[in-house]
Each structure stands twice: as C-alpha cells, then as structure tokens.
Amino acid sequence: MRRVAALALSLLVTLTGAQSQLKIAVLEGDRAVNDIRKRTAREPVVEVRDAADRPVTGASVTFLLPDSGPSGVFPNGSRLVSTTTDENGQAAAIGLRPNTVAGEFQIRVTASYQGQTASATLTQTNVGTPPSRIPGKLIALLALGGGAATGVLIATGGGAPSRGDGQPARPVITPGTPEVGRPR
Amino acid sequence: MKAACAVLTVAGLAASLAAQPRIAARMDCPATVEAAQQPRVALVLEGPQAAPVSGRLTLTFTHNAVNGADDPAIQFSNGSRTASFTLAAGSTRAEAALQSGTVAGSIRITAALESAGADVTPSPAPACTITLARAAPVITDLRFERTGSGFNLYVTGYSTPRQVLEARYRFLPKSGYQWQPIEIVLPQETLSSRFTDWFRSGTSAQYGSQFTLLQPFTADQNFYTIGSVVVTLRNAEGLSAEKSVTFP
Numbered sequence A: 001m002r003r004v005a006a007l008a009l010s011l012l013v014t015l016t017g018a019q020s021q022l023k024i025a026v027l028e029g030d031r032a033v034n035d036i037r038k039r040t041a042r043e044p045v046v047e048v049r050d051a052a053d054r055p056v057t058g059a060s061v062t063f064l065l066p067d068s069g070p071s072g073v074f075p076n077g078s079r080l081v082s083t084t085t086d087e088n089g090q091a092a093a094i095g096l097r098p099n100t101v102a103g104e105f106q107i108r109v110t111a112s113y114q115g116q117t118a119s120a121t122l123t124q125t126n127v128g129t130p131p132s133r134i135p136g137k138l139i140a141l142l143a144l145g146g147g148a149a150t151g152v153l154i155a156t157g158g159g160a161p162s163r164g165d166g167q168p169a170r171p172v173i174t175p176g177t178p179e180v181g182r183p184r
Numbered sequence B: 001m002k003a004a005c006a007v008l009t010v011a012g013l014a015a016s017l018a019a020q021p022r023i024a025a026r027m028d029c030p031a032t033v034e035a036a037q038q039p040r041v042a043l044v045l046e047g048p049q050a051a052p053v054s055g056r057l058t059l060t061f062t063h064n065a066v067n068g069a070d071d072p073a074i075q076f077s078n079g080s081r082t083a084s085f086t087l088a089a090g091s092t093r094a095e096a097a098l099q100s101g102t103v104a105g106s107i108r109i110t111a112a113l114e115s116a117g118a119d120v121t122p123s124p125a126p127a128c129t130i131t132l133a134r135a136a137p138v139i140t141d142l143r144f145e146r147t148g149s150g151f152n153l154y155v156t157g158y159s160t161p162r163q164v165l166e167a168r169y170r171f172l173p174k175s176g177y178q179w180q181p182i183e184i185v186l187p188q189e190t191l192s193s194r195f196t197d198w199f200r201s202g203t204s205a206q207y208g209s210q211f212t213l214l215q216p217f218t219a220d221q222n223f224y225t226i227g228s229v230v231v232t233l234r235n236a237e238g239l240s241a242e243k244s245v246t247f248p
Helices: A134-152 B002-019 B188-199 B202-207 B221-225
Strands: A011-013 A023-028 A030-034 A047-050 A060-064 A079-086 A089-094 A103-113 A116-127 A173-175 A179-181 B025-028 B040-045 B053-063 B083-086 B093-099 B107-113 B129-133 B139-145 B151-156 B166-173 B182-186 B210-219 B226-235 B243-246
Touching: A023 A103, A023 A116, A047 A103, A060 B182, A079 A089, A079 A173, A079 B182, A103 B182, A134 B166, A173 B166, A173 B182, A179 B188, B025 B107, B025 B129, B040 B053, B040 B107, B083 B093, B139 B226, B139 B243, B151 B226, B166 B210, B188 B210, B202 B210, B221 B226
Parallel strands: A030 A116
Antiparallel strands: A011 A023, A023 A047, A047 A089, A060 A079, A060 A103, A103 A116, A173 B210, A179 B210, B025 B040, B040 B093, B053 B083, B053 B107, B107 B129, B139 B151, B151 B210, B166 B182, B166 B226, B226 B243
C-alpha cells in the first residue's frame, strides 16, 4: 500500500451516526482532473481511522460514483465497488476510469467497522472530448495493469486465489444493483 | 302558534330520549401495539343489562409513516374493518381480535350499541386508540440463491415507517478457513431510493410496509469458502436485529 505523507491529507471527515468515532481521511483523488480522451482518472485513496486517530485495518470501504452525468466506472463495470482497508488502514478504488461526459462529479465513500460508519465525498472533474475509437481490449489491459501495480486489495477482478500458506485467499465479493419489490 | 309547536317538538324529543336510555360503556384497548400482532380489544358495559345488547365495532387507521399508505392488513379477525357483537342479558364484556398490520400510525376503534332495536350508544361513543410506532426494520426471512456469477440474497421484512436507508452484509468464513469477515455496506444513495420507489408505488400499498430486497453479488473462485452472511437493515429509527443464512 502506498504511503502518503500526513501533509497530503486533503480531507478529514467525520460523519454519520451517533457516537461513531470512525473517520475517513482522503489521501488521494480529491479535486483531481480526469482525461476523457486518455480514459485515465485519479484513483481515490482513503485512510480509515478510529477515535484515537489510529489506522483501522479490515474496515469495509465502499466507493460510489454518480449514476448519470459526469462520472466513471470501475473495472467490474459497476459504479460501486467495495474493498477493505489494509494494514495501514488504507483502501483505494483501483481501476477507476472516467466516462465520456465532461464536468464535475462527486465520489461518495462510506466506511464501516464494527457497527460504526463514516462517510466522505471526493470531487473530481472530467475534461476533454471522447476519443474517436479505442479498442476495448486495450482498455481492459490498462485497467488490469493499474490494479496489479498498486497491490491494494480490491473487491473486483481475479486476484490471487491463495495466500501462500495453503489457505485460499479471502473471496472477492462485489454487490450489484439492488431491487426492491413485493414480499416473496 | 309557532312557539307552541317548538315547545311540543322539544317535549317529544325529551320523551323519546327518556324512553331509550343510553348504556354507559367504554372500550378496553392496549395503548400501543407492535407490528404484525393480534391484540384483543373489548367493549365493556359499566353494568349488567336486563335485555341483550348488540352493536358494532368500527376500525379506522391514520398512518404516521414516512411514505404513507393505508394498510389493508389492519382489520378485525373477521377480515373486515367492522365487527358485530351481541351481549346476552347480564353480560358486560364483548371481545374482538384484530391484526395490527405493519405500518406506523393510529388505529381507532369506535363502538355503536343497540338494545331492543334502538340506538343506545352513549355520547360520546365508546372509543379507543392504539398506536403502532415507527420502529427499526424487521427482517423476517433471508434466503440464498446461487447464480452463474455469484449469488443473490433475498431479504424479506417490514419497516413501519415505510423507509429503509441502508443494508449491511457481513460475510464469515466456513469452518476451517481463516479470513477476516467481509463487511459490505449498501449506502443510502444506492438503497434508499429503491425502497422509496417501492413504498410510493401503487402495488406496495396492499403489502403495508412489507418488502423483499433482492441483492445480487458477484464472487470470485474462492466463493466456496464463505460460510454464512449476517444481514442488518437500517432506517431512521435504528438498526434491525441481525439475520443470518448459512451458505451451502
């Protein structure tokens, strides 16, 4: 997991529920400008901390992009990805790519740990015009390469099936779009 | 001449009232009730009567939900919002059971009494109000379904304010596998609008505040190490009790 100096913290947000002492510090990706033509975006990185400002390992972190307008997509094709903080309390939305709509948008980050929750918002801006044509396979390769380089646990993609000690790795689970209807 | 007629009319009315005395009575009801319960209510006469007394209980409902709707499940055990009763001479208590439904609000029950074919309802009419409060969601059923790319979870329950803001899923490993629980929170932006759409739809009214949430998940090849999932739902009143299901 990448180390980021404390001075780089651009946001420290404590929100949510009563008596929740969980905090989200946005380390990277806030106020970033994404290139629509190159389909590149600044990947959000956050750090989850407890009341004593200590990093929280194993917290669930969800990144949510807008459904419409300027936005982006994660490598799983969804606008929502869930991951878990590493030993430094950090989590990243690896493989974020902008869509083809220029403008400013918000990325909503929610963290949860042992019944406590916190949330934060990042702002990014898509600029430029869409490329005339980019082969889909090339995009996929670029996205996969980006994810592998950072080593951050993400909730999508193949990942290593084994931890190296004979135990299978923790499964990667990604929520899809929920539906609500009549009781059945 | 007109004044004399008026006097006669009033005198006639007074005589009629004297011939049909009202019967003192009250309603005996719980002040509050939980959702999906069957409380009993009773009409109680203040004293035994020489003749049989019959009558009717009428139920009305006023919701106090975020996304309001009447709940047709709120009814007497006869399947109607009115219930007739007959008290034999000397009896003083008539009971009825009702279904409380699943929507927050006030259930008001009013009684009308008859004896020997005449209305003997006191004024004001015996009445009571039962309050069903807004409460945290309740999960009544949780089911698992395997899909080609992962699995679906069907979360069935009710939420008396007709509102659900958030869903939390905690996945635990099967015995023999060692990994930290996976917590996934479906935040308000993702979930709340789906519930609002449902509770504001015409179809939902017939189910009160009941729902089924279908949550699909994709999972990688280590899916088989998942032992169970624990689910909770949240609304503005708080968190539901946990419900879990074991993976096959």
